[in-house]
Amino acid sequence: MSLTITEARINGLLNTLVTAASGDYDVRVALEEHEDPLLDVELGINYLLDELIERRTQNEAQEEELLTRARQLARQQDELVQALSTPVIAVWPGVLALPLVGRIDDARAAVITATLLERIAAERASHVILDLTGVAAIADATMPALLRMIRAIGLLGARCLLTGIRAEVAPQIVALGGNDLHVRALARLSDALALVLADKGALDQPHR
Amino acid sequence: MPFRYEELVTPMGRPYVRVHVSGDIDLRDAEEYVARFEGAYQRRRVLSVVASGTEYSAKARKHLLAMRESSPHATVTTSALVRAAIHLMTRSAAGGTYRVFTDEPEALAWLDDQEA
Numbered sequence: 001m002s003l004t005i006t007e008a009r010i011n012g013l014l015n016t017l018v019t020a021a022s023g024d025y026d027v028r029v030a031l032e033e034h035e036d037p038l039l040d041v042e043l044g045i046n047y048l049l050d051e052l053i054e055r056r057t058q059n060e061a062q063e064e065e066l067l068t069r070a071r072q073l074a075r076q077q078d079e080l081v082q083a084l085s086t087p088v089i090a091v092w093p094g095v096l097a098l099p100l101v102g103r104i105d106d107a108r109a110a111v112i113t114a115t116l117l118e119r120i121a122a123e124r125a126s127h128v129i130l131d132l133t134g135v136a137a138i139a140d141a142t143m144p145a146l147l148r149m150i151r152a153i154g155l156l157g158a159r160c161l162l163t164g165i166r167a168e169v170a171p172q173i174v175a176l177g178g179n180d181l182h183v184r185a186l187a188r189l190s191d192a193l194a195l196v197l198a199d200k201g202a203l204d205q206p207h208r
Numbered sequence: 209m210p211f212r213y214e215e216l217v218t219p220m221g222r223p224y225v226r227v228h229v230s231g232d233i234d235l236r237d238a239e240e241y242v243a244r245f246e247g248a249y250q251r252r253r254v255l256s257v258v259a260s261g262t263e264y265s266a267k268a269r270k271h272l273l274a275m276r277e278s279s280p281h282a283t284v285t286t287s288a289l290v291r292a293a294i295h296l297m298t299r300s301a302a303g304g305t306y307r308v309f310t311d312e313p314e315a316l317a318w319l320d321d322q323e324a
Contacts, residue, residue, distance in 0.1 A: 033288040043292045050266035 003036055016045060025052045086115040094126045095196050097189060099164075101134030109145030113152055120156050127199070128153050129192045133164030143176035150183055161185070161192040210237045210262070213244065218320040224253035230262055238268035242275045251279050253319050257312065258294070260287035269297055280305040280322035282315035 012030055019027040028049060029042040085108060091097045096119055104112070120128065130150075135142075153160045162185040165173065186192045212228040227241075245254070254277075262285075264272070283294050283306070291308050298306045305322055309315035 031289055035288050039288055039292040040295050043289065044296055047266070047269065047296060054266055 003038065005036075005038055009034075009038065009042070013042060013045065016049075020049055020052070025049050025056065082111055086112045088116055088119045090119075090123060090125075091129070091193055092197065092200075092202075094124060094200070095129070095193065096120065096123065096125045096127070096158075097129040097131060097193070099131040099134055099189075103137075103139055104135070104142045104145055105139070106141055106145055109142075109149060113145075113149045116149070117152055117156060120153065120158050125158050127159050127161065127196045129161045129163055129189060129196070131164045131189045131192075132162060132166070132169065133189070135164075135169060136166070138169055138172040138176060140176065143173065147177070161195070163187065163189045163192045211241055213249075218253070218316060220320045222253060222320060224255055224319060225249050227254060227256040228259075229256055230259035233262065233264045233268045235265065235267040235271055238264075238271040242271060245275065245277065253279055253322065254281040255312070255315055255319055256281070256283045258283055258285040258287070258290045260285070260290065262287075262290055262293075264293060264297070269293075273297055277306075280319055282306075282319045283308045284310065284312045284315045286310055 016027050016029045026049075028046050031039065031042055031046070033039075085101070087099060089097045089099075096116070098112070098116060100112070116128065119125065130146075138146075150160045160183045162183050164187070165185055184192075184195070186195065210229060210231045210233045214226040214228075215223065216226050217223055225245075245252075285291055285294070285308065294308055307315070307318060309318070
């Protein structure tokens with residue numbers, strides 16, 4: 001079969017291909033009722049462009065779905081981390097213990113304080129034991145945050161005790177103004193619990 | 209309705225379905241077409257008369273391509289564009305005997321000669 005193709009049709013095809021190659025799939029080959037096999041090629045290119053648009057739409061929808069899922073997972077992770085970072089434990093009626101782990105910055109201290117104060121109010125707690133066993137170093141921002149937390153606990157009428165202060169952490173606390181805390185510090189959480197129970201008359205007082 | 213169906217008999221007395229096709233064919237139309245030819249019209253000879261200006265959406269084309277057609281199918285059209293569209297859709301179709309005509313009596317004679 002011999003085929004005579006005009007330059008205009010070839011240019012039309014090439015322009016469509018070049019435009020599509022730049023990412024614009026909305027372009028189409030202009031079709032006319034030519035009785036030749038090139039029409040199949042021209043139409044085939046238009047069909048291919050239809051398919052590319054459909055695939056791009058699907059990809060965009062999948063990408064949006066993945067982003068939504070990622071945001072949802074990040075939110076769940078934040079909630080989980082927040083829950084795990086403030087494990088307030090009722091060790092005795094009216095006695096709460098909070099093991100602190102890791103770095104405590106202003107934002108985290110605010111979350112911990114809010115959670116803790118809520119529990120103190122809800123359980124009418126008389127004592128709060130802050131256990132620092134998991135705190136390897138006190139950052140500059142940690143000490144003021146800790147001071148604010150302890151003052152807030154005092155304002156609710158609860159007594160605060162510190163336990164588990166590591167040897168390397170104690171000088172840092174002093175250097176950062178921890179002397180002003182006016183709280184009782186004990187070696188272990190069990191010591192603090194024994195003291196509190198003795199205060200409450202539930203146990204013979206082992207410390208003085 | 210882009211598809212209009214008629215149940216007819218060829219000059220040699222063989223039953224066939226004549227389908228008149230026109231307008232824009234979308235996925236829903238294609239699904240209805242495939243359901244008919246995989247159901248009530250299964251194994252029936254088909255003569256489709258496709259009007260100029262008939263357009264198949266991308267989803268409709270894909271759905272029609274997925275149809276497993278085994279009976280003879282003649283398409284009549286005077287439009288080069290429609291013929292090109294049919295060529296592209298039937299090029300990758302597996303099985304089936306398919307031909308495109310410009311003249312309906314000629315298409316019907318061919319259909320009558322085919323073994324269903």
